[in-house]
Amino acid sequence: MQSIKFLLQRLAAALILVLAVIVLNFLLIHFAPGDPVETLAGAMGGMTEELRTQLRHAYGLDQSLLHQLGVYLSHFASGDLGHSYYFNLPVTDLILQRVPATLLLVITSLVFSLVVGTLLGVLASRRPNGLLSQAINVISLVGYAAPVFWTGIILVILFASVFPIFPTSGMQAAVQDGGVMAHALDVAHHLVLPALTLGIIYLAQFSRMARASMLDVLGSDFVRTARSKGLSETTVFYKHALRNALLPIITITGLHFGNLFAGAILVETVFNWPGLGRLAFESILRRDTPTILGILFLSACMVVLANQLTDVCYRIADPRIKR
Known part of the structure; x- marks a missing residue:
């Protein structure tokens, strides 16, 4: 019984720690300089302003940081890690490969x-x-x-x-x-x-x-x-x-x-x-x-x-x- 209680306590602490890491990683990456759309534009050899606006809207980059975090956490709770900007594949599939x-x-x-x-x-x-x-x-x-x-x-x-x-x-x-x-x-x-x-x-x-x-x-x-x-x-x-x-x-x-x-x-x-x-x-x-x-x-x-x-x-x- 004591061992089960110990394992449950460790599991709860681990879940809280992982959640904190998820939020911290999200904030640090979004505070870092650089723009994913501009990186894609450079890889494609150029991009119109209209296409840039469409991509920012599709990726949710035109929303506030807190809104983006809420959307990410809601998708994460459902098991969705998002869609890769560059590889154009679900992140889960990329990682599992x-x-x-x-x-x-x-x-x-x-x-x-x-x-x-x-x-x-x-x-x-x-x-x-x-x-x-x-x-x-x-x-x-x-x-x-x-x-x-x-x-x-x-x-x-x-x-x-x-x-x-x-x-x-x-x-x-x-x-x-x-x-x-x-x-x-x-x-x-x-x-x-x-x-x-x-x-x-x-x-x-x-x-x-x-x-x-x-x-x-x-x-x-x-x-x-x-x-x-x-x-x-x-x-x-x-x-x-x-x-x-x-x-x-x-x-x-x-x-x-x-x-x-x-x-x-x-x-x-x-x-x-x-x-x-x-x-x-x-x-x-x-x-x-x-x-x-x-x-x-x-x-x-x-x-x-x-x-x-x-x-x-x-x-x-x-x-x-x-x-």
């Missing part, structure tokens, strides 16, 4: 950085002054300091030019041969460089966090007690210390999920990956307000959902939180 590619990229990058980064951090904590620990620290610092787009360009030069192993553009080959398995392998082949680029910076953060957390836990009283009972060092290290050291890692995993979406914009642009990040980049350049708002809404929902799942995982990993 791009979501699978972005989720594949983001989840793959998150799993890679979480598993490999935590493993490296745990290994570094066993001998904090050893050569392996120092090497992992250097790698982590370089990975954390390198910008995402720079890492992507270096990987393209290294694995597509010097050693032509992986493709550098798109999600799949133009010509498909074979069945489902061949298609899956082709997508995985195209996924390697984008996922590696996006995952390297977060791998460095997970590595440093895991190392620091393990060193902190290994100095705790309960670890000394476990050792005094005669338990093996492997049991103490992996069964007692590691579980408690995972709590901060669980926290930053939820926080980094939103950052991965932001980083996906750069990665998808560098590798021409057909996901939400590239759609957001194209929509910003073309001042496609409904599409931008739809992408921001979905991103906010993903971040809020990741934070709620983080809270649940925290309660599972640490039973003391339930009390």
Whole structure:
């Protein structure tokens, strides 16, 4: 009963937060300089004043800001995210076409950085002054300091030019041969460089966090007690210390999920990956307000959902939180 009450409270808070984000995004975008109709006119090579007036009326841009916000919220409540100015398609359809590619990229990058980064951090904590620990620290610092787009360009030069192993553009080959398995392998082949680029910076953060957390836990009283009972060092290290050291890692995993979406914009642009990040980049350049708002809404929902799942995982990993 207490867990159900906790989940309902978190759900209510999440809904209020998402609504606030929707209103804030709408206001910020409409306060930003620029005119969607003028952007369309530039893309078309010119437009008559009469057509400009008709488009502003059709898009509701000739109404007051509060009226536009009310109309947007009423349509949003009915499940309508609007119609794209540039692509001339429903925003919902545009987003649904791009979501699978972005989720594949983001989840793959998150799993890679979480598993490999935590493993490296745990290994570094066993001998904090050893050569392996120092090497992992250097790698982590370089990975954390390198910008995402720079890492992507270096990987393209290294694995597509010097050693032509992986493709550098798109999600799949133009010509498909074979069945489902061949298609899956082709997508995985195209996924390697984008996922590696996006995952390297977060791998460095997970590595440093895991190392620091393990060193902190290994100095705790309960670890000394476990050792005094005669338990093996492997049991103490992996069964007692590691579980408690995972709590901060669980926290930053939820926080980094939103950052991965932001980083996906750069990665998808560098590798021409057909996901939400590239759609957001194209929509910003073309001042496609409904599409931008739809992408921001979905991103906010993903971040809020990741934070709620983080809270649940925290309660599972640490039973003391339930009390």
